[in-house]
Amino acid sequence: MAAALRSPGARFRWRARALWGGARGAAAGQQDYDLLVIGGGSGGLACAKEAAQLGKKVAVVDYVEPSPRGTTWGLGGTCVNVGCIPKKLMHQAALLGTMIRDAPHYGWELAQPTPHSWRKMAEAVQNHVKSLNWGHRVQLQDRKVKYFNIKASFVNKHTVRGVTKDGKETLLSAEHIVIATGGRPRYPMHVEGALEYGITSDDIFWLKESPGKTLVVGASYVALECAGFLTGLGLDTTIMMRSIPLRGFDQQMSSLVTEHMAAHGTRFLRGCIPLRVGRLPDGQLQVTWEDLTASKENTGTFDTVLWAVGRAPETGSLALEKAGVSTDPHSQKVLVDAQEATSVPHIFAIGDVAEGRPELTPTAVMAGKLLAQRLCHQSSDLMDYDNVPTTVFTPLEYGCVGLSEEAAVARHGQEHVEVYHAYYKPLEFTVAERDASQCYIKMVCLREPPQLVLGLHFLGPNAGEVTQGFALGIKCGTSYQQVMRTVGIHPTCAEEVAKLRISKRSGLDPTVTGC
Ligand code: FAD
Ligand code: NDP
Numbered sequence: 001m002a003a004a005l006r007s008p009g010a011r012f013r014w015r016a017r018a019l020w021g022g023a024r025g026a027a028a029g030q031q032d033y034d035l036l037v038i039g040g041g042s043g044g045l046a047c048a049k050e051a052a053q054l055g056k057k058v059a060v061v062d063y064v065e066p067s068p069r070g071t072t073w074g075l076g077g078t079c080v081n082v083g084c085i086p087k088k089l090m091h092q093a094a095l096l097g098t099m100i101r102d103a104p105h106y107g108w109e110l111a112q113p114t115p116h117s118w119r120k121m122a123e124a125v126q127n128h129v130k131s132l133n134w135g136h137r138v139q140l141q142d143r144k145v146k147y148f149n150i151k152a153s154f155v156n157k158h159t160v161r162g163v164t165k166d167g168k169e170t171l172l173s174a175e176h177i178v179i180a181t182g183g184r185p186r187y188p189m190h191v192e193g194a195l196e197y198g199i200t201s202d203d204i205f206w207l208k209e210s211p212g213k214t215l216v217v218g219a220s221y222v223a224l225e226c227a228g229f230l231t232g233l234g235l236d237t238t239i240m241m242r243s244i245p246l247r248g249f250d251q252q253m254s255s256l257v258t259e260h261m262a263a264h265g266t267r268f269l270r271g272c273i274p275l276r277v278g279r280l281p282d283g284q285l286q287v288t289w290e291d292l293t294a295s296k297e298n299t300g301t302f303d304t305v306l307w308a309v310g311r312a313p314e315t316g317s318l319a320l321e322k323a324g325v326s327t328d329p330h331s332q333k334v335l336v337d338a339q340e341a342t343s344v345p346h347i348f349a350i351g352d353v354a355e356g357r358p359e360l361t362p363t364a365v366m367a368g369k370l371l372a373q374r375l376c377h378q379s380s381d382l383m384d385y386d387n388v389p390t391t392v393f394t395p396l397e398y399g400c401v402g403l404s405e406e407a408a409v410a411r412h413g414q415e416h417v418e419v420y421h422a423y424y425k426p427l428e429f430t431v432a433e434r435d436a437s438q439c440y441i442k443m444v445c446l447r448e449p450p451q452l453v454l455g456l457h458f459l460g461p462n463a464g465e466v467t468q469g470f471a472l473g474i475k476c477g478t479s480y481q482q483v484m485r486t487v488g489i490h491p492t493c494a495e496e497v498a499k500l501r502i503s504k505r506s507g508l509d510p511t512v513t514g515c
Helices: 042-053 077-082 084-106 118-142 221-232 251-263 361-375 405-412 427-431 463-475 480-484 494-499
Strands: 016-020 026-031 035-038 058-061 146-148 151-154 159-163 169-173 176-179 183-185 214-217 237-241 267-270 272-279 285-291 296-302 304-307 311-313 347-349 390-392 398-402 417-423 440-446 453-459
Touching: 035 042, 042 058, 042 077, 042 118, 042 176, 042 361, 077 084, 077 118, 084 118, 084 221, 084 427, 118 146, 176 361, 214 221, 214 296, 221 237, 221 251, 221 390, 237 251, 237 272, 251 267, 251 398, 251 440, 251 453, 285 304, 390 463, 398 463, 405 417, 405 440, 405 453, 440 480, 440 494, 453 463, 463 480, 463 494, 480 494
Parallel strands: 035 058, 035 176, 058 146, 176 347, 214 237, 214 304, 237 267
Antiparallel strands: 016 026, 016 169, 151 159, 159 169, 183 311, 272 285, 285 296, 390 398, 398 453, 417 440, 440 453
16 A cells, blocks of 8 residues: 555655766755656646645646657647647548538538548647647646656666656656656567558657658547547558457447448458558558458558557556666566555556556546555545456447446346347438438446446447436446436437337337437
């Protein structure tokens, strides 16, 4: 258990020393912090700001190692710079393309097809991201959090060495240290040419020119979302998937997600793995892959290859062994307990770098805030990682909270699980004559009255907005009966959740008819 929690009256003590001038390390001043946060991303910034607001003296160190392609960015971490924010904005750009195609049905006289400028979109998105970088710096300043743009590694249990871009060193020591260094995209290093010719999500949002014809390797959140917006922007996009889409998600929903993408122009190479990438004389990339089902090699040419094969935690350069912080031998993530404490009681880890945590911004933020409150003796609340809602921002968005149908059946047994479902047509799709074949909702419940809701899965427009409110209900232990007594808001897609009358077990047609 954390030292602060074991001795609630204990005051933070702090000791810091700054040494400038590289290896020579001449002492250049004294600093005094209660809390040192390594990593200025979603979790680290939230934790630092909360602790400072509660009166503690706090420092944040953040440093962005350029991607192998040389892409770099400012303060705010993955979400702000190379994750949620630019992704959602590019997703929006793609959705606008669909709306432009809908528009003539609603009487708008637009030139069709309407060209899209990657350059303009990217510049606007990048400018917004830069404004957020600036906003984070201002917020730290306003709350008197000291910010160091240095790459940190441990010297001992209380001391961290930071190195600037120019090689200048700073030694900082603090009573409590929070590791919030997140992760970075993996490269499939066994694939020849992967590093030399491929890019990752660390680069795609910062490209000044369109990536052109793109091969996206991987089939989870990052791969499907990126391929989704690239297709939506009119680019020839292929997904190479070695096994199943969206591992860990409800597989019926995941299949509908990829079915929708395939129906709207994304190509899929299923059961395939990349073998090598090379550059042809005309500058195009030639990719060779193995088709696992047919046991044969194939090749194709692309302008861009985007690796979306998962992320690795940023623990390798932290010298955790010098502080005695344990990591999981397989994932290399930091081992933590329910208090977010590591194997060293005054060192904590939050967000993507911590073992067993969802890799999502809101969980990192909430974990960081709650940790700060506990360290400041304002609360003893622990982060609850159960029933965390999430949305995959594919062209047809997939929002979910709670258990998948497979997980519910595995946990409770088929006989004890009731699934209510519906295929529905969003009103907006009707006039625009859009196909709604994959607009589907299912609610996974216990069969025994009052039928506790175990999970909700929503595939359709604005899935994040729809799922957020129901997540509150599920967090509060809502039952199917209560959802059925909830009055819908008409005409919306969300109201379809409150009208789920057909159970899978009944075998009746779940297609919604009428309005
Ligand atoms: P990060 O935000 O990654 O911050 C860690 C920071 O520490 C970084 O700035 C890093 O440079 C710095 N750092 C690392 N090592 C050191 C060191 N040694 N010294 C100093 N600084 C260091 N989540 C959602 O909830 N919704 C989404 O829509 C969503 N979309 C995503 C899309 C993509 C393409 C990706 C890749 C991720 C997405 N995520 C999304 C996940 C989300 O971005 C992460 O879960 C979240 O950013 C994790 O926050 P964190 O604080 O753990 O780490
Ligand atoms: P994941 O680890 O979730 O998925 C990796 C994907 O790459 C899987 O489809 C995997 O296939 C495949 N893969 C792995 N290695 C190879 C290989 N050598 N060759 C071919 N395919 C391979 O990683 P992501 O980067 O997609 O996402 C990381 C996390 O970021 C997510 O878990 C999520 O928490 C967060 N995120 C959240 C978003 C949101 O909230 N909307 C959006 C984006 C990211 P297989 O299943 O066969 O192993």
